[in-house]
Amino acid sequence: MKIAKSFLLIVCLVLFIISMTISQPSHFYGTEFDVRVINGFTNNSSMPLVIWCSSKQIDLGGRALQEHDDFSWRVRTNFWDNTHFLCTMKWDQKRKRFDAFKAPKDTYRCGPHRKCSWLVKEDAFYFSNNEVNWTKDFSWS
The missing domain is CATH 1.20.5 (Single alpha-helices involved in coiled-coils or other helix-helix interfaces)
Known part of the structure; x- marks a missing residue:
């Protein structure tokens, strides 16, 4: 029995x-998501925007982005839905660490096309899931 x-x-x-x-x-x-960080500065030809991104499992390394350059990668969420990519941005004396992708919040925020885009400008960081409509998410300070 x-x-x-x-x-x-x-x-x-x-x-x-x-x-x-x-x-x-x-x-x-x-689920796969496209994450993209764009240098949206208007005049930083002498000083690039430096970016370094990683998760607990993957180090994507660093890049120096000139005006309008971008750094992009694909993210696949894990079974526990806790996938998390952090990026550190540095420009001149400014430095900011932020969540470039954090499930489950971004699972919904990145929209049906699963596009998570960041536009970094002199004043702030802007988010979009279609690269047409940008919303100010947070400032450098």
């Missing part, structure tokens, strides 16, 4: 996993 209950429990668990994999595959395999 005990073996039959254990077997039934295992069968139910396997069927549940199979049904979840079919009905919500992104939960198990992750």
